[in-house]
Structures are given as structure tokens and as C-alpha cells.
Amino acid sequence: MDHSAGTTAATEQPITRANWITAIVLSAAISVVAVLIGEYKFQVGPAAIALFPIIWAVLIGAIIGVQRWRPVSGATRSVATVMLEISILLFLAKLGTEIGPSLAKFQNLGPAILLQEVGHIFGTVILALPVAVALGLGRAAIGATWSIDRESYLAFAIERFGVRSPEYRGVFSVWLIGSVFGALYVSLLSGFMGSLGIFHPLALALGLGLGSGSMMLGGVGALSLIYPEQAAEIAALAALSNLVTNIVGFYSGVFLALPLCRRLYAFWSRVFGRDDEGNWRRAAAKPKKQKKQQVLEVVQDPEVKLTPGLTLLSYVVVGAGGLLASAIGTRSFEIKDAVGIVVLLVLTWVCVRLGKLVPMVPASVFVLGIGTLLSANFLPTGPLVADLMENMKVMLIGLPGLALIGLTLGRDIQALRQLSWKVVLVALLTYSSSFLAAAALGQTVLHL
Structure with a gap:
């Protein structure tokens, strides 16, 4: 997807072997440190805050990504981005292999899973939109609250509204905040809500179907720590x-x-007396010089030209990093674990190719769907795949990817500084309301 209209070009830097080594070493080191720090849970009144390797990986990666002592270069961030995309898909591939053996348990959940989309719409549009309008976001409130604004929505907003529109600024802001802080925020929110006991853990799991692999990874990690006996489900x-x-x-x-x-935006604008710029209508009679709308921008890092050799290296490094984190975290390693990682990497590569051949279907859909089918009990491959995957911990395999998210933060820091506290608050409310509304609907439909 081309985001060039919302980016500023960085100084051209050649991508060297040193950039690859830096990204690989930092990713592995952050993952190992995060695993060694371990898991902690402490009470805050009736609720609990769960801190675990996923959170440590994001935080440590972010600190390194924005520090000024030895800044992470744009070329290194470009390499990290390549490995990040593979790492998230590898995590989803492993997660797909955990759905297959559990399909029988979820055969009665069809209506609840489909109706979760109603929960997401209710949460964002019904709950978050009026707050955004009341805060004075103007038409940017539409872009900030019609969804949690992942990549496909960003591309649609560019084509539908244009990069200088208020709607696009809303979409871009929520996308940016989610890309940088989404996994961390959803993990904290999930752990907090899970410890309160208001929702059944499976209802909260339903709510985590937000359309973001990293957010889901953070939420699943927190709930698995709160409910270890139901972690697989x-x-x-x-x-x-x-x-x-x-x-x-x-x-x-x-x-x-x-x-x-859009319809409710017009309604709430009348209720709160706001115009499309977010100003009070009663003050509109006074002539006022209109402010020039600023386009939020991120730095455009150098493009990595992937040769077959570099592509293979990227997959090998991502697989080795996930295997290393899993082995350290579980304190076990078997040869079949390495074979399982190879199977997941091949599945990931195939799905990336399928995503390019059929661009209207994201690679994440292919990798989750095919991983589920290959591990399903009704296929001959099911028992074999389940055996290869049984020792590896899915949360740890996804750890290097979240470390890489933090390392790329320096690219987005300029745009983050342009965001007002209002849009940050609305973004967090959008994620929260989407998650909680879907979980509440799931709880109601499932009678948990």
C-alpha cells in the first residue's frame, strides 16, 4: 500500500550488512531480555495489572527506537520492518495451528463470532463518536471512530477522502497510535478487565478479534496469564x-x-453545537481566520530491495528468533520444534505469495485459514501438525515481532508529536469500546 502522500522522505541511505546485523541482534537481544524478566501480576484495587514478556519487548524496543545516544537509523528500521511483517505472519501461522484442534469446541459459536462485528460497530460508532464530536475533533471524528483503522482502512481513506481531509487525519491518527501502542494498550486493558471477573474469559477472547494481529497477541498474552488453565482456548x-x-x-x-x-456525526454535531472544524457554532458569527490544516506525516525510510538471498535470510532470522524465545521461555527444545518452525515459515511464505496473487485477501487471512485447516482433526495432516507444534508457545514466537515494532518507533515520533491529547484519548476510547462492546455481545449470545 502506498502511503507516500502522508510521508516525508528520509535522506537516502544505503542498506548495508551492518543494518541487517543491528536489526537482527537487537531483535534477538530484546526478546531474550523480555523472556528473562518474566511475568508479574499485581493488584490495583479489585483488578490486576498483568506484566509479561510482550509488554517488556514493546517497551524496551521503543526505548531503543527513540533514544538519541545511538539512534536507530532509517536503514535499520527498514530492515526491522521487513522482519516485522514476517514475524507477525509467523505468529498468526502458529495461532492458526491452535485453532484447528479446537474447532469442535467452538462449533456452536458461529452466531456469536459473526455478531461480534455488530459489537465492534456499536463500540466505535455509538460509544466513541459522540465523545470525539464533543471534544471538538470536527470531521476527523468520523475517521477516528468508524473502526480501529488498520492498514486496509487507511488505504480506503486515502482513496475515499484524500490525505488532506479531516476524515483522513482521523484515520491516520488512530492507525498510528494503534501501530505504536495498540498491543501494549490492549494487553493492559485485557488483563485489567479479565481480572475483574465481569466478563467470561472466552467472551473477552471474542472481543479481541479486532482485526489487528499485534493487538490480539497482546490481549491473548494478558488473558492467558490471568487464566492459564484456559490459555489454549x-x-x-x-x-x-x-x-x-x-x-x-x-x-x-x-x-x-x-x-x-456519517449520519450520527451530523446528529451529534447539532447536539453539541459543533461545526465541521470542531468549533462552537455560537462563536461562528465572529469572523475568524481559518487555520491551515496540517497533514500528519511519518518519515519514509529507505526501501529494502529484497533479493532471494535476503528474503531467505529474513525468514530464517525470524524463525530462529521465535524458536529461541520459545525455547528460553519454556526451558525446553526438541528437534521437532525446529521442524515445526520450518513448516510455519513455509506456510508463511506461501501465504505471502498468495496475498500478492490475490491482493484483495490479506496474507493474514490466508495464513490463519490455511493453518487452521492443516491442523484440523478431520484432515490427515492434523495430528502431525499438532505434534510438531505442541512444545512451542505461541506468545513467545510472536515476541521478536513486537520488539521490532518498538525499534521502528523513531520513524513515527514526528507524527506522534503532532497529535493532540484529544485524538489520543479518542483513539484509546475507540479500541476500548470496540473490544468491550464485542465482548459484552459475546457474553450475551453465549450465555456465559
Whole structure:
């Protein structure tokens, strides 16, 4: 997807072997340190805050990504981005292999999984939109609250509204905040809500089908720490829910949520007396010089020209990093674990190719769907795949990817500084309301 209209070009830097070594070493080191720090849980009144390797990886990566002593170069960030995309898909591939063996448990959840999209729309449009309008975001409130604004929505907003429109600024802001802080925020929110006991853990797992692999990873990690005896079911149900969101979520967002959001925006604008710039209507009689709308921008890092050799290296490094984190975290390693990682990497590569051949279907949908089928008990491959994967911990395999998210933060820091506290608050409310509304609907439909 081309985001060039919302980017500023960085100084051209050649991508050297040193950049690859730096990204690889930092990713591995951060993952190992995060695993060694371990898991902690402490009470805050009736609730608990869960801190675990995923959070440490994001935080440590972010600190390194923005520090000025030895800044992470744009070329190194470009390498990290390449490995990040593979790492998230590898995590989803492993998660897919955990859905297959659990399909029988979820055979009665069809209506609940499909209706979660109603929960996402209700949460963002019904709950977050009026707050955004009341805060004075103007038409940017539409872009900030019609969905949680992942990559497909960003591309749609560029084509539908243009990069200088208020709607696009809203979409871009929520996308940016989610890309940088989404996994961390959802993990803290999930752990907090899970410890309160208001929702059944499986209802919360349904709510994690937000359409973002990294956010789901953070949420599943927190819930698995709170409910270790149900960790496998939580991971499988969240992945299944996320798969459905990836398939139908974009279309429900475009054809249902957006029209509804625009109509309700007009209603709430009248209620709160705000105009399209977010100003009070009663003050509109006074002539005022209009402010020039600023386009939020991120730095455009150098492009990595992937040769077959560098592509192979990227997959090998990502697989080795996930295997290393899993081995240290579980304190075990078997040869079949290495074979399992190779299977996941091949599946990831195939799905990346399929995503390019069929661009209207994201690679994440292919990798989750095919991983689920290969591990399903009704296929001959099911028992073999389950055996290869049984020792590896899915949360740890995804760890290097979240470390890489933090390392790339320096690219986005300029745009983050341009965001007002209002849009940050609305973004967090959008994620929260989408997650909690879907979880509440899931709890109601499942009678948990």
C-alpha cells in the first residue's frame, strides 16, 4: 500500500550488512531480555495489572527506537520492518495451528463470532463518536471512530477522502497510535478487565478479534496469564474471531459503519453545537481566520530491495528468533520444534505469495485459514501438525515481532508529536469500546 502522500522522505541511505546485523541482534537481544524478566501480576484495587514478556519487548524496543545516544537509523528500521511483517505472519501461522484442534469446541459459536462485528460497530460508532464530536475533533471524528483503522482502512481513506481531509487525519491518527501502542494498550486493558471477573474469559477472547494481529497477541498474552488453565482456548477463539474480522470486518466497516458514522456525526454535531472544524457554532458569527490544516506525516525510510538471498535470510532470522524465545521461555527444545518452525515459515511464505496473487485477501487471512485447516482433526495432516507444534508457545514466537515494532518507533515520533491529547484519548476510547462492546455481545449470545 502506498502511503507516500502522508510521508516525508528520509535522506537516502544505503542498506548495508551492518543494518541487517543491528536489526537482527537487537531483535534477538530484546526478546531474550523480555523472556528473562518474566511475568508479574499485581493488584490495583479489585483488578490486576498483568506484566509479561510482550509488554517488556514493546517497551524496551521503543526505548531503543527513540533514544538519541545511538539512534536507530532509517536503514535499520527498514530492515526491522521487513522482519516485522514476517514475524507477525509467523505468529498468526502458529495461532492458526491452535485453532484447528479446537474447532469442535467452538462449533456452536458461529452466531456469536459473526455478531461480534455488530459489537465492534456499536463500540466505535455509538460509544466513541459522540465523545470525539464533543471534544471538538470536527470531521476527523468520523475517521477516528468508524473502526480501529488498520492498514486496509487507511488505504480506503486515502482513496475515499484524500490525505488532506479531516476524515483522513482521523484515520491516520488512530492507525498510528494503534501501530505504536495498540498491543501494549490492549494487553493492559485485557488483563485489567479479565481480572475483574465481569466478563467470561472466552467472551473477552471474542472481543479481541479486532482485526489487528499485534493487538490480539497482546490481549491473548494478558488473558492467558490471568487464566492459564484456559490459555489454549483463549488463543484459539481470539484467533478465530480475528480471522472472521479480517474477512468481513473491512466490508462491514465500509458499507455499514461508515454510513452510520456519517449520519450520527451530523446528529451529534447539532447536539453539541459543533461545526465541521470542531468549533462552537455560537462563536461562528465572529469572523475568524481559518487555520491551515496540517497533514500528519511519518518519515519514509529507505526501501529494502529484497533479493532471494535476503528474503531467505529474513525468514530464517525470524524463525530462529521465535524458536529461541520459545525455547528460553519454556526451558525446553526438541528437534521437532525446529521442524515445526520450518513448516510455519513455509506456510508463511506461501501465504505471502498468495496475498500478492490475490491482493484483495490479506496474507493474514490466508495464513490463519490455511493453518487452521492443516491442523484440523478431520484432515490427515492434523495430528502431525499438532505434534510438531505442541512444545512451542505461541506468545513467545510472536515476541521478536513486537520488539521490532518498538525499534521502528523513531520513524513515527514526528507524527506522534503532532497529535493532540484529544485524538489520543479518542483513539484509546475507540479500541476500548470496540473490544468491550464485542465482548459484552459475546457474553450475551453465549450465555456465559
